[in-house]
Amino acid sequence: NTRYRIALIPGDGIGTEVLPPARAVLDAVGRRHGLSFGYDTFDWSCARYRAEGAMMPDDGLDRIRHHDAVLLGAVGWPGVPDHVSLWGLLIPIRRQFRQYVNLRPIKVLDGVPSPLAGATGDVDFVVVRENVEGEYSEIGGRLNRGFPDEMAVQEAVFTRPGVERVLDYAFTTARRRGGDLVSATKSNGIVHTMPFWDELVREAAGRFPEVAWRQEHIDALVAKVVLDPARFDVIVGSNLFGDILSDLAAAVAGSIGLAPAANLNPERAYPSMFEPVHGSAPDIAGQGTANPLGAIWSASMMLDHLGHPEAAAEVFDAFTSVLAMTGVRTRDLGGTASTEDFTRLILEAV
Amino acid sequence: NTRYRIALIPGDGIGTEVLPPARAVLDAVGRRHGLSFGYDTFDWSCARYRAEGAMMPDDGLDRIRHHDAVLLGAVGWPGVPDHVSLWGLLIPIRRQFRQYVNLRPIKVLDGVPSPLAGATGDVDFVVVRENVEGEYSEIGGRLNRGFPDEMAVQEAVFTRPGVERVLDYAFTTARRRGGDLVSATKSNGIVHTMPFWDELVREAAGRFPEVAWRQEHIDALVAKVVLDPARFDVIVGSNLFGDILSDLAAAVAGSIGLAPAANLNPERAYPSMFEPVHGSAPDIAGQGTANPLGAIWSASMMLDHLGHPEAAAEVFDAFTSVLAMTGVRTRDLGGTASTEDFTRLILEAV
Ligand SMILES: CC(C)[C@H](C(=O)O)[C@@H](O)C(=O)O
Numbered sequence A, B: 001n002t003r004y005r006i007a008l009i010p011g012d013g014i015g016t017e018v019l020p021p022a023r024a025v026l027d028a029v030g031r032r033h034g035l036s037f038g039y040d041t042f043d044w045s046c047a048r049y050r051a052e053g054a055m056m057p058d059d060g061l062d063r064i065r066h067h068d069a070v071l072l073g074a075v076g077w078p079g080v081p082d083h084v085s086l087w088g089l090l091i092p093i094r095r096q097f098r099q100y101v102n103l104r105p106i107k108v109l110d111g112v113p114s115p116l117a118g119a120t121g122d123v124d125f126v127v128v129r130e131n132v133e134g135e136y137s138e139i140g141g142r143l144n145r146g147f148p149d150e151m152a153v154q155e156a157v158f159t160r161p162g163v164e165r166v167l168d169y170a171f172t173t174a175r176r177r178g179g180d181l182v183s184a185t186k187s188n189g190i191v192h193t194m195p196f197w198d199e200l201v202r203e204a205a206g207r208f209p210e211v212a213w214r215q216e217h218i219d220a221l222v223a224k225v226v227l228d229p230a231r232f233d234v235i236v237g238s239n240l241f242g243d244i245l246s247d248l249a250a251a252v253a254g255s256i257g258l259a260p261a262a263n264l265n266p267e268r269a270y271p272s273m274f275e276p277v278h279g280s281a282p283d284i285a286g287q288g289t290a291n292p293l294g295a296i297w298s299a300s301m302m303l304d305h306l307g308h309p310e311a312a313a314e315v316f317d318a319f320t321s322v323l324a325m326t327g328v329r330t331r332d333l334g335g336t337a338s339t340e341d342f343t344r345l346i347l348e349a350v
């Protein structure tokens, strides 16, 4: 019997409604695999910010540093500026815990229509996004504020170790999947960092001679993701390009409302964090109608990361078979099921 | 009778095949509107680079500075690095002639299928891309080349005048169209420049109180462009965001192969440049099968910029009616017509 300690951060809005289903699913699948989960719940959120002036306590990161993983619901609430809720919680966790891989699986699921006329179950790829440096560096600022010659600068910073490690993760993933790798770039233009990225991709490709790869400029690539999503297997991109590609790809697959994300520290020196991509959804919060699939799929990714790919696959198979074989849906997918009813079906399938 | 001097730069590959049709269409529509065009053709291209070591002569920009407009085919050829062909021709023209607006109309055309299941003729918007500063600045470089601590940086630079002028253009466009404006941003994250962009958008909105506007984060925005393209009217974005959005939107509309682009200096202090978005297409060059619509649509945008919206509309109506009412297509759209045959049909319609 293996025991894991999981830090639960429900956050705001429907974040608090989708974590209990994820937890129930984890417990159910865990029983069959000799895994047990101990949960510590943290009330870090915009609500806490309003009450106490901070999204999390000063020693917040220390309190979860030794957990095996973090499962997050959603953060953000009207009236609390994004930079407060994100910089006060999500971003410190990603950066201080060196979660340099943001992993987003993209699949067209049976029973969840894609907006593309021709997209089928062949669409099955992952976006590997660099998650701690690149275009989203903390370096930059503003000059001559309020004057006609005002300006703002933002420094994109790409380091050799920072790029190499995410490329190694992406190539390893492509090798494991037996697929190919596409690197998102923009080295034909005026960006000094992208030729460097390309060089490091070529070097990494040398370390993985069995993996076929190519590069595509980001503008052409977003078009191809729409025109022929089935041709992709692993796409690796910088922090910004990966951010854009992962939401775009989820939309193409029809699954933006149930997409999961893993923020990984592959070395396991720090806990990794798993989060549904949907936000806190103030408009439907508190009604018990949230779709729990993003959180449940995220929990499945957590199982995989903890070294239990079979348990992970069982969770995935359970909810995809419910989607494929029943018409039961939550409101976001055009149905009338409550979070609870829908979760019960998935628990039965697990 | 108004006379214009047009600089023609056919460039490489099919660039040389699509400009003659555009020119024939301009002459035909011009006759009806009392416009005549004098053309000067420049052989600036990768072929010239191979023969003479430069894409254009040292005084190239001076030779076209006093033309009324530039019509460009395509530049780029295998064996000539992109940075040579782009920095040696396209980018200097955009930057030295202060073509700070890159305008890309997005339309689902009758007879040209969109990859989206539900997209219809309601899709009709423009992307206004900032075209000379922002993320594609020339500032940045590389440190410790080849060593483990190697790094590369790229500075995104946003200036108040640089942003204000493109926003004014975008808001003016939205007002003229009677539509609304969406600003692409990413100010929820870690990018110092985007809150500044947002402030300038709010200021610009104050100058155009009759224009409804909103902002969307780029990751969510690319998803919405796929999920509901009909809801957009004018999207304004920085150099990088606009670059990504314009190719994405053209793909969504099914028209990546026939999309036009205008690089505008709205003040007309310098010539503006009009170019089809497709490249030089080495694989089909020399066969007389290139689709001339990107160049012809670009010529229509040129007419509009020169102050002849009716002539521009006639060109647009001519080729869209050929697409809608005949099954004649060039190979890229699944047909068998040659460039010449297809152009003849359009000339008849004009
Ligand atoms: C070729 C490249 C430099 C160019 C750009 O990024 O501006 C192209 O993508 C475009 O959109 O015109």
Ligand SMILES: CC(C)[C@H](C(=O)O)[C@@H](O)C(=O)O
Residues within 6 Å of the ligand: A086, A243, B188, B189, B190, B219
């Ligand atoms: C909310 C925002 C800061 C975040 C990001 O850009 O990383 C989000 O878009 C994501 O993809 O997780």
